[in-house]
Amino acid sequence: MSTATTEPPVIEIDHLTKYYGRREVISDLSLQVARGTIYGFLGRNGMGKTTTIRTFLGLEDATRGSARVFGLDSRTLPPEARARIGYLPEGHHVYGWMTVKECGQFQASYYPAWNQDIFETVLTHFRLTAKMKAGHLSRGQRAGLCLALTLAPEPELLVLDDPALGLDPVARRSLLQSMLYVTRKADRTIFFSSHLLSDVERVADRIAVLDGKVLRADCTVEKFRQQIRHFVLKFRDQPPPTPNFPGLLESFRTDRELALTVVNYTPQMENRLEALQPMSIEPVDLTLEDAFISYVGERGEKTFFTNGKDAR
Amino acid sequence: MLAFSLVPTSDVPIYRQIVQHIRRAVAQGKLQLGEQLPPGRTLAEELVINPNTVARAYQELIRDGVLESRSGVGVFVAARVRQVFSQAERDRRLAHAIEQVLYEALLLDFSLPEVRSALEEQWKTHQTQTQAGGRK
Numbered sequence: 001m002s003t004a005t006t007e008p009p010v011i012e013i014d015h016l017t018k019y020y021g022r023r024e025v026i027s028d029l030s031l032q033v034a035r036g037t038i039y040g041f042l043g044r045n046g047m048g049k050t051t052t053i054r055t056f057l058g059l060e061d062a063t064r065g066s067a068r069v070f071g072l073d074s075r076t077l078p079p080e081a082r083a084r085i086g087y088l089p090e091g092h093h094v095y096g097w098m099t100v101k102e103c104g105q106f107q108a109s110y111y112p113a114w115n116q117d118i119f120e121t122v123l124t125h126f127r128l129t130a131k132m133k134a135g136h137l138s139r140g141q142r143a144g145l146c147l148a149l150t151l152a153p154e155p156e157l158l159v160l161d162d163p164a165l166g167l168d169p170v171a172r173r174s175l176l177q178s179m180l181y182v183t184r185k186a187d188r189t190i191f192f193s194s195h196l197l198s199d200v201e202r203v204a205d206r207i208a209v210l211d212g213k214v215l216r217a218d219c220t221v222e223k224f225r226q227q228i229r230h231f232v233l234k235f236r237d238q239p240p241p242t243p244n245f246p247g248l249l250e251s252f253r254t255d256r257e258l259a260l261t262v263v264n265y266t267p268q269m270e271n272r273l274e275a276l277q278p279m280s281i282e283p284v285d286l287t288l289e290d291a292f293i294s295y296v297g298e299r300g301e302k303t304f305f306t307n308g309k310d311a312r
Numbered sequence: 313m314l315a316f317s318l319v320p321t322s323d324v325p326i327y328r329q330i331v332q333h334i335r336r337a338v339a340q341g342k343l344q345l346g347e348q349l350p351p352g353r354t355l356a357e358e359l360v361i362n363p364n365t366v367a368r369a370y371q372e373l374i375r376d377g378v379l380e381s382r383s384g385v386g387v388f389v390a391a392r393v394r395q396v397f398s399q400a401e402r403d404r405r406l407a408h409a410i411e412q413v414l415y416e417a418l419l420l421d422f423s424l425p426e427v428r429s430a431l432e433e434q435w436k437t438h439q440t441q442t443q444a445g446g447r448k
Binding site for chain 2: 038173176177180184198201203204205221222284285286287289290
């Protein structure tokens with residue numbers, strides 16, 4: 001749990017906007033990550049997650065706005081500050097000609113605080129041995145090696161860009177264990193992007209959802225789940241036309257039912273649903289994945305196999 | 313003792329799954345009254361989940377009187393399960409549980425006397441088990 005409120009956030013992004021040429025990829029994004037938090041960064045592909053990460057790490061310039069890490073301007077992070085950050089870029093790149101051991105020695109030469117025990121523990125977790133050639137590793141093993149290289153310097157801030165991409169279930173579990181292991185020390189912070197919502201739910205304290213260049217949610221996992229509600233309305237006959245009201249994410253109609261997914265559920269919305277005079281209104285629990293898909297999926301009405309026309 | 317697996321793709325949030333599991337274990341006598349629970353961190357490691365999630369589950373169970381926290385020692389199953397719920401809330405919870413049984417029984421085409429006798433039988437078995445299970 002995050003502690004002192006007086007402490008500056010570990011990551012602080014302030015009205016960040018980014019253009020590639022004329023294309024806006026991030027629009028006015030602000031977020032803060034408190035020390036000690038495991039922060040899950042969600043969003044569909046191409047929504048600017050990697051760009052956001054690269055910008056606050058100082059690897060790319062913002063078009064407008066600013067970012068700070070440890071209270072320092074991202075554009076001018078001194079080497080001492082960088083040494084406190086562990087960054088695992090997307091794709092698990094390794095130097096293929098080196099052995100696992102050589103990769104470790106190479107990386108260690110840059111980090112005074114290198115912890116060989118951690119390096120070896122993570123390797124064992126992923127069943128890697130010193131003599132293996134990095135270029136011959138499987139995807140999961142490569143991920144393990146990269147993770148070991150990133151964790152061994154004991155970074156205060158760990159930034160993982162889609163670390164679970166292409167991993168099998170066993171490797172994914174090892175990844176989660178490693179992440180939780182790192183944050184046993186209360187001052188360690190993890191910022192990670194992922195598409196695997198069940199993993200996110202297991203480990204994340206908070207999540208941010210990036211959708212269409214814009215940050216749409218920044219809250220605890222539980223809050224996110226509570227905010228997105230799903231109701232099935234049953235009717236004696238054909239359901240009335242779908243009402244349109246703010247907060248309606250998705251609707252789905254069948255012969256006698258109308259299923260609605262809404263965000264920021266309020267008593268007023270309940271009145272709206274009642275006004276349709278259904279026979280019954282049944283709330284349905286959503287999984288985090290369902291909630292996420294409703295939230296960032298295509299908005300609007302969906303009908304079953306009818307190309308948008310009324311059922312039947 | 314607390315061995316269980318989570319269903320992370322479930323529509324039941326993880327902390328609630330833990331709450332439900334512990335409640336059931338206490339009711340079934342698998343967790344003895346006064347028995348100590350593993351530290352939140354240990355359970356979190358075992359389940360590979362965020363320790364705050366376990367802490368949250370424990371908090372809720374403490375609030376509900378199922379568990380109690382002894383400062384500096386740990387978390388225990390409450391020596392005597394306190395009734396912290398109002399009569400109305402107890403009624404609501406019982407009605408909810410019975411509703412589940414009712415639907416299942418109707419689907420499986422059981423009659424009320426059959427359900428009643430099945431319930432009585434389980435009730436008795438449970439009584440004998442928890443008594444034989446050694447309430448120290």
